[in-house]
Amino acid sequence: MPALMGDDALLEKALKDLAAAWDATADGWRDEARTEFADHHLHEIEARTRAAVRAIRQMDTLLKEAIHQCS
Amino acid sequence: MSGANISDPEVIRIFRRRLAAFQQTCSAALGGSAGDFVRVQDWLQSDQQGHWKKQIAKREELYQAARRTWLDAEAEVRASHNSRGIDKQSSMEERLLMERARRSRDEAEEKLAVVRRWLIRLGQECGPLIHQCRDHDLALHDMSDKAVARLDQLADRVETYLALPSSIAPVAGSSSSTSPVQGGGAACPP
Numbered sequence: 001m002p003a004l005m006g007d008d009a010l011l012e013k014a015l016k017d018l019a020a021a022w023d024a025t026a027d028g029w030r031d032e033a034r035t036e037f038a039d040h041h042l043h044e045i046e047a048r049t050r051a052a053v054r055a056i057r058q059m060d061t062l063l064k065e066a067i068h069q070c071s
Numbered sequence: 072m073s074g075a076n077i078s079d080p081e082v083i084r085i086f087r088r089r090l091a092a093f094q095q096t097c098s099a100a101l102g103g104s105a106g107d108f109v110r111v112q113d114w115l116q117s118d119q120q121g122h123w124k125k126q127i128a129k130r131e132e133l134y135q136a137a138r139r140t141w142l143d144a145e146a147e148v149r150a151s152h153n154s155r156g157i158d159k160q161s162s163m164e165e166r167l168l169m170e171r172a173r174r175s176r177d178e179a180e181e182k183l184a185v186v187r188r189w190l191i192r193l194g195q196e197c198g199p200l201i202h203q204c205r206d207h208d209l210a211l212h213d214m215s216d217k218a219v220a221r222l223d224q225l226a227d228r229v230e231t232y233l234a235l236p237s238s239i240a241p242v243a244g245s246s247s248s249t250s251p252v253q254g255g256g257a258a259c260p261p
Binding site for chain 1: 101
């Protein structure tokens with residue numbers, strides 16, 4: 001029986017870690033350039049990653065159901 | 072132009088490395104999900120289809136054997152009614168065994184049908200999702216590249232500003248490299 005890799009969980013954790021790393025920059029960097037970077041780059045990356053998590057999760061649901069019904 | 076406020080360009084460089092690592096994780100995860108689909112599809116096609124086809128053949132044989140046994144029992148029952156020798160009253164037991172063998176064969180056929188339906192369904196439903204994952208991978212790669220380039224630009228500007236002689240750089244405060252860069256445009260957006 002094939003084991004699924006849990007890539008959605010991996011991606012979610014990576015996103016969480018990235019957010020924590022970004023928050024950590026606030027201690028030493030606090031200006032408009034930082035805000036601009038968040039607005040123009042980081043938020044887009046986060047939104048796209050969440051969409052990727054949803055796609056992976058949808059696929060995982062189908063694959064798990066297939067494995068369950070066909071085992 | 073509003074001022075930059077950053078203590079050390081290393082803050083930006085550290086995050087830049089984290090972002091680059093993040094992009095690699097995304098790429099691996101998105102590629103991995105396509106791999107999951109291929110593995111399940113292979114398992115259905117090779118393992119499960121093969122398994123249930125063999126089961127059907129095996130159970131069909133058992134059913135046919137049970138059926139022959141039942142027919143023989145039926146014949147014995149008929150013969151026992153006509154003679155005083157063999158005394159077989161009923162073929163019910165043989166019939167129940169035959170029915171059980173038939174149900175077992177039918178179950179295997181249904182299992183094979185389920186496997187085949189899933190192969191079709193996964194092809195139809197996972198195909199578009201895999202395309203989506205590939206699009207997300209490409210988009211994230213592109214976005215990360217641009218973000219990393221921007222961070223490099225920002226860090227370079229801060230470093231350049233910090234390298235300026237103190238007589239040129241309008242620093243308000245101490246001249247140590249760890250003091251916040253203020254006032255200059257080193258990390259300001261264009």
